[in-house]
Amino acid sequence: xxxxxxxxxxxxAGDTVTVQGWVTTTRSSGxxxxxxxxxxxxxxxxxxxxxxxxxxxxxxxxxxxxxxxVSVTGVVREDARAPGGYELTASDVVVTAPSVxxxxxxxxxxxAFLMENRHLWLRSRKQVAIARIRSEIEQAIHDFYYERGxxxxxxxxxxxxxxEDAGELFATQYFDLGxxxxxxxxxxxxxxxxxxxxxxxxxxxxxRAEKSKTRRHLTEFWMCExxxxxADTNDNMRLQEDFLCHIVGRVLERRxxxxxxxxRDLAPLQNVTGPFxxxxxxxxxxxxxxxxxxxxxxxxxGADDETALAKAYDKPLFVMNYPKEVKAFYxxxxxxxxxxxxxxxxLAPEGYGExxxxxxxxxxxxxxxxxxxxxxxxxxxxSWYLDLRKYGGxxxxxxxxxxxxxxxxxxxxPHIRETIAFPRQIHRLYP
Numbered sequence: 486x487x488x489x490x491x492x493x494x495x496x497x498a499g500d501t502v503t504v505q506g507w508v509t510t511t512r513s514s515g516x517x518x519x520x521x522x523x524x525x526x527x528x529x530x531x532x533x534x535x536x537x538x539x540x541x542x543x544x545x546x547x548x549x550x551x552x553x554x555v556s557v558t559g560v561v562r563e564d565a566r567a568p569g570g571y572e573l574t575a576s577d578v579v580v581t582a583p584s585v586x587x588x589x590x591x592x593x594x595x596x597a598f599l600m601e602n603r604h605l606w607l608r609s610r611k612q613v614a615i616a617r618i619r620s621e622i623e624q625a626i627h628d629f630y631y632e633r634g635x636x637x638x639x640x641x642x643x644x645x646x647x648x649e650d651a652g653e654l655f656a657t658q659y660f661d662l663g664x665x666x667x668x669x670x671x672x673x674x675x676x677x678x679x680x681x682x683x684x685x686x687x688x689x690x691x692x693r694a695e696k697s698k699t700r701r702h703l704t705e706f707w708m709c710e711x712x713x714x715x716a717d718t719n720d721n722m723r724l725q726e727d728f729l730c731h732i733v734g735r736v737l738e739r740r741x742x743x744x745x746x747x748x749r750d751l752a753p754l755q756n757v758t759g760p761f762x763x764x765x766x767x768x769x770x771x772x773x774x775x776x777x778x779x780x781x782x783x784x785x786x787g788a789d790d791e792t793a794l795a796k797a798y799d800k801p802l803f804v805m806n807y808p809k810e811v812k813a814f815y816x817x818x819x820x821x822x823x824x825x826x827x828x829x830x831x832l833a834p835e836g837y838g839e840x841x842x843x844x845x846x847x848x849x850x851x852x853x854x855x856x857x858x859x860x861x862x863x864x865x866x867x868s869w870y871l872d873l874r875k876y877g878g879x880x881x882x883x884x885x886x887x888x889x890x891x892x893x894x895x896x897x898x899p900h901i902r903e904t905i906a907f908p909r910q911i912h913r914l915y916p
Contacts, residue, residue: 487500487501487502487503488502488503488504488505489502489503489504489561490504490524490526490527491504491506491523491524491526491527491528491529491569492526492527492569493526494529494561494569494571494573495569495570495571497561498561498562498563498571499560499561499562500560500561501558501559501560501561501576502558502559502560502561502573503556503557503558504522504524504529504531504556504557504558504573505524505554505555505556505557505581506522506523506524506525506529506554506555506557507522507523507524507552507553507554507555507584507608508520508521508522508549508550508551508552508553508554508555508584509521509522509523509528509551510551510591511546511549513546513547515535516534516535516536517532517533517534517535518532518533518535518543518546519531519532519533520533520546520549520555520557520575520578521568522555522557523608523613527568527569528568528569528610529567529568529569529571529572529573530567530568530572530573531557531559531572531573531575531578532559532572532573532574532575533546533575533578534574537574537576538575538576538577538578539576539577542575542576542577542578545578545579545580546578548580548583549578549580550583550584550585550587551584551587551590551591552584552587552605552608553580553582553583553584554580554581554582554584555578555579555580555581556578556579556581557573557575557577557578557579558575558576558577558578559573559574559575559576559577560573560574560576561573562574587605588602588605589602589605589606589609600902600908600913601915601916603906603907603908603916604907604916607906610746611746611747612903614742614743614744614746614747614896615743615747615892615896615898615903615904616906617740617743618736618740618743618744618747618892618895618896619888619892619904619905621735621736621739621740622732622735622736622888622891622892622895623688623888625731625732625735625736626688626709626732626886627688628735629727629728629731629732630684630686630711633684634684635684635685635686635711636678636682636684636685636686637685637686637687637688638674638675638678638682638685638686638687639671639687639689640668640670640671640672640673640674640675640687640689640710641668641671641674642667642668642689642690643657643659643665643666643667643668644665644666644667644668644673644674645659645662645663645664645665645666645866646666646673646866646867646870647666647669647862647866653669653693653694653695654666654667654669654694655667655692655694655704667692668690668691668692669691669692669693670691670708670710670885671687671689671691671708671710672710672712672815672883672885673815673870674687675687675710675711675712675883676712676846676870676873676881676883677869677870677873678712679712679713679714679881679883680714680873680877680879683713683714683715684711684712684713684714685711685712686709686710686711686712687709687710688707688708688709688710689707689708690705690706690707691705691706691707691708692704692705693706696911697911698910698911698912699788700899700900700901700902701788701837701838701890701893701901702901702910703889703901703902703905703908703909703910704909704910704911705908705909706887706888706889706901706905707887707888707889707905708885708886708887708888709885709886709888710883710884710885710886711724711728711883711884712881712882712883713881713882713883714879714880714881715879715880715881716845716880716881716882717827717845717880717882718805718817718827718828718829718844718845718882720882721829721843721844721845721882721883721884722761722763722803722805722829722831722843723759724884725761725803725829725831725841725843725884725886726759726760726761726801727759728886729757729761729801729831729840729841730757730758730759732891732895733754733757733895734757736754736895737751737754737755744896747896747897747898748897749895749896749897750897753799753834753835754895756799756800757800757801758800761800761801761802761803761831762798762800762802762803763802763803763805763829764794764802764803764804764805765804765805765806766786766804766805766806766807766808766825767782767806769786769790769794769804770782772794772797773790773793773794776793778790778793782808783808783810783811784811785807785811786804786807786830788838791804791830791832791838791839792836792838794832795832795833795834795835795836795837795838796836798834799834800834801831801832801833801834801840802831802832802834803829803830803831803832804829804830804832805827805828805829806819806822806825806826806827806828806829807825807826807828807830808824808825808826809823809824809825809826812826812828812844813844814847814853814856814857814859814860814862815844815846815847815853815856815870816828816844816845816846816847817844817845817846817847817848818847818849818852826844827844827845828842828843828844828845829841829842829843829844829884830842830843831843831884833890833891833894835894835897837890837893837894838890839887839890840886840887840890840891840894841884841885841886841887842884842885843882843883843884843885844882844883844884845880845881845882846881846882846883847874848874848878848879848880848881849874849878850871850874850875850878853870853871853874854871857871888904889901889904889905890904892904892905
């Protein structure tokens with residue numbers, strides 16, 4: 486008998502096939518029974534007419550439980566009402582592996598319980614939809630840069646250099662060479678590869694040890710970081726616009742069923758078109774103060790501040806030129822206002838906050854060295870990074886897109902912990 490994946494049933498209408506998968510739900514009316522099953526490629530309803538099944542099949546159906554692994558044989562029928570447009574008129578079912586007392590029943594469960602059973606929760610419809618959208622976004626990222634001539638270069642995960650705040654590092658002893666750190670960013674390294682290839686990006690896991698419990702933070706997350714030679718801060722923001730429009734458009738085009746499963750309002754996503762509005766940090770402070778905030782110029786923007794600013798716009802918002810003192814040492818000093826740097830944060834609408842942070846990089850050797858010293862960092866550790874300014878220094882810019890925050894926004898889910906299969910948070914290292 487032909488073994489067929491659920492996603493391929495449309496090619497087998499009228500054929501007798503076998504489908505293997507896991508039981509989602511069952512019900513019976515006495516003379517006819519129904520089993521909804523999944524195989525990782527889709528969902529299928531198998532219909533069991535009692536008078537038509539082979540001997541023993543009706544009794545085997547009665548033993549089916551949630552998440553039992555089964556092999557079902559029957560005739561493929563087209564039915565617009567069925568999941569995926571096809572169902573199976575079944576003649577036989579075989580239980581290939583039982584499932585007894587599956588912990589996650591159809592009733593409501595608390596988040597703590599579900600996270601403890603994350604390895605099983607991943608099988609639920611909404612979690613499957615989120616994972617498929619994440620996968621689509623990842624592929625869209627690679628396609629975007631490949632089609633534009635970028636070279637993927639992989640940055641090390643273990644590093645001797647600090648990219649952001651030293652208080653947010655996971656440290657480990659590295660043989661006889663002292664402390665090594667789990668990378669907060671791949672950026673410093675791909676600045677070096679940008680001098681070799683012109684347009685590069687890295688995409689991999691990054692780590693932050695800040696003790697944050699907000700819905701926007703994980704201790705381990707994935708980040709896509711492009712770097713472009715001979716691109717200034719305005720070029721950088723235009724690339725970010727194109728990038729986000731590409732990602733959102735791709736998900737709208739290729740994952741409509743998953744968005745429907747998540748009950749995502751599509752209107753805000755359909756509105757993601759360039760150009761995005763831009764405001765300076767100084768204008769942002771003025772706007773927040775006008776709303777009643779007591780924030781003062783010089784303070785970094787918090788999550789509530791970002792939400793309040795983004796509410797005034799119906800598409801992603803760029804906030805530019807933050808104070809030098811609240812940003813990383815590698816950001817280019819703003820020639821029009823030396824108190825600030827040539828950077829931007831891109832804030833997603835609907836209260837999702839920062840999903841991209843980018844900047845033009847400081848290409849002046851002396852100013853970069855001054856900033857390294859001002860932040861109490863060891864210039865010897867960054868000698869290789871300073872070399873990039875010493876040997877053919879060049880104007881360049883780049884940014885980092887947080888994958889999980891982007892997935893949360895596009896899926897319209899409230900907490901980042903559901904955007905990755907096994908989230909790492911300050912209180913969670915299991916499973």
